[in-house]
Amino acid sequence: MTEAAGTPTRAAVLLPWTRPDQSGEATRAAGARLAEAVGLTASIGLVVVHSAILPLRGMRPATLFGTGQVEAQGVAMQAQEVTVAVVDAQLGPVQQRNLERAWGCKVIDRTGLILEIFGERARTSEGTLQVELAHLEYQRSRLVRSWTHLERQRGGFGFLGGPGETQIEADRRLIGDRIVRLKRELEQVRRTRALHRTARRRVPFPVVALVGYTNAGKSTLFNALTGAEVVARDQLFATLDPTMRGLRLPSGRRAILSDTVGFISELPTELVAAFRATLEEVAEADVILHVRDISHPDSAAQRGDVVAVLDGMVEDGVLDADWQDRSIEVLNKADLLGGVAAVPPRGAAVAVSAVTGEGLPGLRAAIDARISLGMEVADYALAHADGARLAWLYEHGEVLARDDADDAVHVRVRLLPADRARFERP
């Protein structure tokens, strides 16, 4: 979907809106939904140059939108040289084809867009398989629908229907076979998951994962927390994907900050399993930052959704039951409420503005404290010549005390259990 750097794909985002009432609340909800769709589209590298909310009046099975709307949007998109139109709704295959013909550009619907995002971001083998499965099921459902449509269209020519029907049946069978095979592979991956879980962890630093709804400000916060210190030249960080970056904390400790796929409102049910699979990396995290847009009209409901999905992962045995103890709630976009001080306090939650930077020092300190909670304190005596190992301790742990005595350097250091085991291994 994304093209080579330098030639960004220009996209339009169109939101069909069915709620008839014109109240301020409905308008706000439509605006929030459009902002989400724009954010999702931008997240796969498309440049959104046009967007619109289109009220739907009556049933238009052929094109979803009315004739006047189709024409007006076609003109607007042509003027902006749009090559991909995202329609934030479920489109039937025939509607999609008709719109592509009318607009002369590629059209994708909500499910197609979300599958694209998940496909780009799936990292674990389970995630990749789960996304592929959802993709095939999406394709299969569209074949079925387009087949019944063709059949209906042919009507009296039923005796001519043979070849097309046979082709679609063959395609369906192929997809069906592949689905069966994928499901079997998934079963296998799940059975060995417990074994892989520790092996998958390749990064020798604590991992801090961002979760939350799309548009909550995860990526903005990711950049604000790490921007000044891109450690890309570092061997280790160079091998990480762009959604992970080094983070330096007030204690001097280093951590990895990991951006994840955002939650999406009204996620189509057939995509729930795929979405949860993309969240698996959260299970590996030492700290979970739950980023919330506290200015959003559905902020409280969104919070409930995130907690419910993570709790569901606990039931599936993917996430440890103590994840709440490892998480920090980040109340973002405080600037829109008049600053951090104006945000009503909520337990141990930290109010910030990723845009103005207000509250970020407090958040860094909270991350530091949360990592320390899971750490163990150890005492070591190192030979004076052992500078490399001493440096390693400074890099990975928190040196609490140091005494350069005649016989050795005595240090008391706070370490993650895994780092302690690594250091003490002969």
Ligand SMILES: Nc1nc2c(ncn2[C@@H]2O[C@H](COP(=O)(O)OP(=O)(O)O)[C@@H](O)[C@H]2O)c(=O)[nH]1
């Ligand atoms: N006013 C304000 N806007 C923010 C803040 N953080 C993010 N945004 C905006 O919210 C939108 C979504 O942000 P983004 O980081 O892409 O969200 P993500 O989908 O969670 O990664 C962007 O337009 C940001 O500029 C904030 O603290 N204050």
Ligand SMILES: [Mg+2]
């Ligand atoms: Mg993002």
